[in-house]
Amino acid sequence: MHLTTTPVRPRLGERIMAVINRDPRTAPHGTRNDALLAAAAVALAVCLALSTDDARRPDALGWTLLIAAHVPLVWRRRRPLLVFAAVVALVLPYHALDNNHSAPVPASFIALYTVTVTQRPLRTLVVSGAGLGLSLAAMLTFGGDRQAVELLRIYGWVFAVIFVGIDVRYYRQYIAAIVERAERAERTREEEARRRVAEERLRIARDLHDLLAHSITLIGVQTSVAAHVLAADPERLDRETVAKALDDIAETCRTARGELRTTLEVLREQGSVGETRGPLPGLDGLPDLVEAARLAGARVEQSVQVRQLPPAVGAAAYRIVQEALTNAVRHAGPEPAVRVELYEEGGVLRLSVADEGIGPRPGGSPGFGLVGMRERARSVGGTLDAGPRGQGGFEVTAALPLTLLEGAR
Incomplete structure (x- = not known):
């Protein structure tokens, strides 16, 4: 029908x-x-x-x-x-x-x-x-x-025709101006909606990258440890080490699955685009990041001397440290020494993650980690620098203002 x-x-x-x-x-x-x-x-x-x-x-x-x-x-x-x-x-x-x-x-x-x-x-x-x-x-x-x-x-009627025509002309111009303003307002609304959608897509991409890259890197390192133990001396198998490595893999998978579920639930919620957010991670999650990096073989030292931070700044700092630790575990070689330092100075949160490893391999395919970290810093009005250290290794530094600039997200 x-x-x-x-x-x-x-x-x-x-x-x-x-x-x-x-x-x-x-x-x-x-x-x-x-x-x-x-x-x-x-x-x-x-x-x-x-x-x-x-x-x-x-x-x-x-x-x-x-x-x-x-x-x-x-x-x-x-x-x-x-x-x-x-x-x-x-x-x-x-x-x-x-x-x-x-x-x-x-x-x-x-x-x-x-x-x-x-x-x-x-x-x-x-x-x-x-x-x-x-x-x-x-x-x-x-x-x-x-x-x-x-x-x-x-021809006395000529003047009547002239004035009627001029009046109609001005009336049409008035209607055209109203229509143009309405169309301009509609275009502005459409552009704003597209911008908000693009920002939301970028935020989702950053969240998924930070989550999956960190978890997959840890799983890869822990799997390598288990494989090494199994292949090193089959006659004298260290069952306790293998079991611990597998337990760490399982725990990392559970954590990643939980965070991924939270992200997907936020995406399914109804509401205006870009306004509905899940709870933002903060500096209270740094110990977990450090512990996960240590389980992956890194020797991590941390120094955190900050008070309460705005949620957006704390979330940006958390994600930057997470990605920096992930890169250190992935590229700095076996058992890298990493130092994480956060402190306040002049209304700015100073952040530094430095390792003494070998750094990324030359000629490797570039990823989105550094791009994502810079976007995280810019989202709260801050700046981020990353590059090799003079004495060897790699360092990520960021300056995040504790007072958000207008329009910062």
């Missing part, structure tokens, strides 16, 4: 307002509509010309000029000024021949209205004034005072 919905047809008033609000130069089917308008104006002009007495009815030349004056209206949207000039040029001799003066008025008003709604008001006034002046000059020259007074009476 297929359900079809019938589109709601706009009401007559809504369609009329849409036509008024729309710029005539961008309206669809403009040429076709103008051709129909010109045909209707010709029919009206013929009726007006035939309704007068025989003395004022156009002759053959008058009919030719009258009908020809309506032809340019087909292109009034494309060339409004040129069309108006053509209509005036054809209407002037028509009036000079003392034909029915009412017949060409609709065509003249249509051309004039098009100029007023598409051109600047000053240009409209200059053009309409020039047209009226030429008409009066022609009537005074060829038709006498009576025809000039009659023409002036007819």
Whole structure:
């Protein structure tokens, strides 16, 4: 069963307002509509010309000029000024021949209205004034005072057309400005939503990298220890060492599984993107990181001399130390000596993780660890440096302000 919905047809008033609000130069089917308008104006002009007495009815030349004056209206949207000039040029001799003066008025008003709604008001006034002046000059020259007074009476409506056209023009500009502001606001909202989504994706990527890279590195080191014990001397198997290594692997897996479950639960929660967060890790988790690194074979010394930190700063420091210890266990060689130091100085948390190992292998594929640490530091308005030490090994240092900058996350 297929359900079809019938589109709601706009009401007559809504369609009329849409036509008024729309710029005539961008309206669809403009040429076709103008051709129909010109045909209707010709029919009206013929009726007006035939309704007068025989003395004022156009002759053959008058009919030719009258009908020809309506032809340019087909292109009034494309060339409004040129069309108006053509209509005036054809209407002037028509009036000079003392034909029915009412017949060409609709065509003249249509051309004039098009100029007023598409051109600047000053240009409209200059053009309409020039047209009226030429008409009066022609009537005074060829038709006498009576025809000039009659023409002036007819063209008294010119000012009404001018003011209506200018008013419509300003109204359309007002509507266009409102629409533009609404579109700009919508684009701003969309860009803000995309930015927040990108920031959230980056945060999730950092969290997953910090979690999985740390856990997988520890599991790899502990597995290597167990494999080494099994292969070193099968005749004198150290079952206690193997069992401890396997227990450490199991514990690391349980911890990683728990943190991963917490992260996934946060992602599934409903709410605005980027606002729903799980509990942030802090410096109270540093002992666990140090103990895990020691189980992986590193000789870690720590010195933590800090008071209570803002949650975001504590989380950033935790993740930086976690990644630095992971890199030390992975790249610094067997049983590396690592020193972790955190202290406050001048409203800034100073962080240092230095090892005395061999450092990363030259030519190795770059990972996301250093990039992630720098992003962690920038997220709270801090800075991070990492590189080889002069006396050997590798060092990561960071400066994290204890007072978050505006906009820091």
